[in-house]
Amino acid sequence: MNKVTLLWSGGWDGTFRFLELMQHEDIEIQPIYVIDPGRESTPYEKKAMKKIIFEASKRFPAKVRDIQFYERDWILQNCKNEKISNAFRYLRKNYSIGTQYEWFALLCDKLNIKMESAVVHQYHGKVEDAIHAEGKLELIENDFLPERYCVKKAGEKNTAFLVFGDLILPVIKLSKEDEEKIARQNGWLDIMKYTWFCHTPIHGKPCGLCSPCDDAMNTGMEWRMPRCAQFRYKNRKFFRLIRAIKRKIGIR
Known part of the structure; x- marks a missing residue:
């Protein structure tokens, strides 16, 4: 073994x-x-x-x-x-x-x-x-x-x-799209969908504002982002400013 x-x-x-x-x-x-x-x-x-x-x-x-x-x-x-x-x-x-x-x-x-x-x-x-x-x-x-x-x-x-x-480093030659394709071909893409990536979730869903959410939107993984997260991502300068202000005054 x-x-x-x-x-x-x-x-x-x-x-x-x-x-x-x-x-x-x-x-x-x-x-x-x-x-x-x-x-x-x-x-x-x-x-x-x-x-x-x-x-x-x-x-x-x-x-x-x-x-x-x-x-x-x-x-x-x-x-x-x-x-x-x-x-x-x-x-x-x-x-x-x-x-x-x-x-x-x-x-x-x-x-x-x-x-x-x-x-x-x-x-x-x-x-x-x-x-x-x-x-x-x-x-x-x-x-x-x-x-x-x-x-x-x-x-x-x-x-x-x-x-x-x-x-x-076993997968360093692959991309996320490569991994998705291999997972689909081998029949375990359904399990891959249980994965989590967002560092700062909002109401239990991806925020669209953190680095992993940026990566999801730019590496062919945007399908993993709910509409609310995609909206925040598209307007991320505004929402990141609001988040920074809230944290500064102690609001999560």
């Missing part, structure tokens, strides 16, 4: 990879969810993961372990590694990569394991820019699963390796 540790938050890309892995009867999946206390979407993401695991386990053979939860602040306090954090700060300054990649790198280092992360080129272009400029992307040799990529050093450059070296 091969074990795969998967960083997952109930989103589209991570769920696509989860369902890919679920097709293998000789695989045991260990999901890991990193809790960001600043995100209002945490309960929605947890609910999505629970529903997806329940539905997938009825249809597909892989085994799924209970989700392991790690708090962002716990990671930053208990998994310190200055080399990793310095490399992350360099990449964030020069390529604007997301803050979560520091947490992931520190956690991998602390647990001494490699984790899959569902980075797709369409959504995480800044990550690809950082990897290609500061390291190199290579297929894992003699792997028990196909098409899994890892980050290696490029000559003396090691910043990308320090941050991404413990991450396995």
Whole structure:
């Protein structure tokens, strides 16, 4: 039985990879969810993961372990590694990569394991820019699963390796539309529809104002957005201003 540790938050890309892995009867999946206390979407993401695991386990053979939860602040306090954090700060300054990649790198280092992360080129272009400029992307040799990529050093450059070296990137050559097509062809697009993506939901629905909602509207996923969210997106300057004013005076 091969074990795969998967960083997952109930989103589209991570769920696509989860369902890919679920097709293998000789695989045991260990999901890991990193809790960001600043995100209002945490309960929605947890609910999505629970529903997806329940539905997938009825249809597909892989085994799924209970989700392991790690708090962002716990990671930053208990998994310190200055080399990793310095490399992350360099990449964030020069390529604007997301803050979560520091947490992931520190956690991998602390647990001494490699984790899959569902980075797709369409959504995480800044990550690809950082990897290609500061390291190199290579297929894992003699792997028990196909098409899994890892980050290696490029000559003396090691910043990308320090941050991404413990991450396995199995879907980095795909786009969200590719994932939708594959899911439809394989008969599990219905489960993909349980995914959650919005960081700041309004009345339990996508807001149309956060970065993941922007991505949904610009990566062929606008069908996932209700009309009210699409309306807010089209008038996002106004609605973002209103939201900022409400937060400033303490209204959620």
